[in-house]
Amino acid sequence: MGLLDILLGRSKAVPPNLDQLFSLPSAAITLETAAGYRPTGSGSVCFKAAEGGGFSTLRDEVDKLLALDNGKFTSTTDSYGFTWLVRETTPDDLEGLVTDLHGVNTSLVDAGFGAALLCTLVSFTNGGQSLGLVYLYKRGAWYPFVPVGADRRDNATELQIKSTIGADLNFEPDLARWFPVYGAPGL
Numbered sequence: 001m002g003l004l005d006i007l008l009g010r011s012k013a014v015p016p017n018l019d020q021l022f023s024l025p026s027a028a029i030t031l032e033t034a035a036g037y038r039p040t041g042s043g044s045v046c047f048k049a050a051e052g053g054g055f056s057t058l059r060d061e062v063d064k065l066l067a068l069d070n071g072k073f074t075s076t077t078d079s080y081g082f083t084w085l086v087r088e089t090t091p092d093d094l095e096g097l098v099t100d101l102h103g104v105n106t107s108l109v110d111a112g113f114g115a116a117l118l119c120t121l122v123s124f125t126n127g128g129q130s131l132g133l134v135y136l137y138k139r140g141a142w143y144p145f146v147p148v149g150a151d152r153r154d155n156a157t158e159l160q161i162k163s164t165i166g167a168d169l170n171f172e173p174d175l176a177r178w179f180p181v182y183g184a185p186g187l
Contacts, residue, residue, distance in 0.1 A: 009179040019169060020065075020135060020142070021102045024122060025094050027168035034164045037124040037131050040187030041091040044084045045104045049077075073100075076185060082118060086185040097122065105137075121145075123186035129154070130187045131161065133169070136179075141172035145180060147187055153180055 017162060031037045063075065074086045085104055089097045101120050108117055117137040132145040134165040139157070144155040144161040158178065162171050 019102075020140070020152045021098050021105070021120060023169055024098050026131065026164040027165045028094055028124070028148070030092070030165050030168050031124065035161060036126045037161075039091050039097070040125050040130075040186060041089045041097065042086065042123040043089075043092065043097045043101050044086040044121050045101055045108075045184045046082050046084050046121065046181075046184070047108060047113070047116045048081065048118060049083050049116070074185075078183060084185050094122075119181070121181060121184050121186065129157070131157075132181060132184060132187050134179075134181060136172060136177065139172050139177055140170070142169040142170045143178040145178065145184075145187070147180070147182060151180075151182060 028039055029149065033039070039092050072088050074088075076086065078084065086145045087097055087100050087104075089100075089169060105117065105120060114137070119137065121132045130147060132147075133142055134145050135142050135182045146157045146161070148154045
């Protein structure tokens with residue numbers, strides 16, 4: 001970052017560390033024992049589709065890859081135009097889920113579409129309330145999201161989750177960057 005960036009208040013983006021996804025299974029153990037949230041077996045990768053033939057080719061390849069697993073991967077587009085690649089496993093296969101999500105992320109980054117990645121979301125539940133642990137690529141950090149309605153969230157529970165597993169995951173320190181992902185698959 002240069003002097004002009006400092007004077008203008010610009011900050012340098014944190015490079016994503018896709019390997020941070022592999023710290024999720026150990027955080028899930030802490031989350032279950034301390035707060036009662038268990039994995040649902042659902043996870044997703046969200047990206048913004050780019051224009052052009054290169055991305056269409058990549059999307060075709062990703063779709064073929066996803067279809068090889070007996071239809072456990074699905075694709076959906078939300079109202080903002082973001083594509084969600086959703087992976088469903090059994091709740092006790094969090095390691096497999098994380099590995100599969102990492103594979104999709106790596107494929108997109110290796111093909112030069114890392115800038116299109118928005119987040120990876122892994123769903124948890126305590127039997128009555130949903131929780132999404134969200135990894136933001138542009139920030140290189142995690143945050144919890146607890147929806148409690150169509151357009152409401154439980155901020156107190158989100159902060160409690162952060163304090164519960166904050167040693168296991170690299171959390172986003174700026175709470176203003178804990179974006180709601182209402183209607184995300186699996187929540």
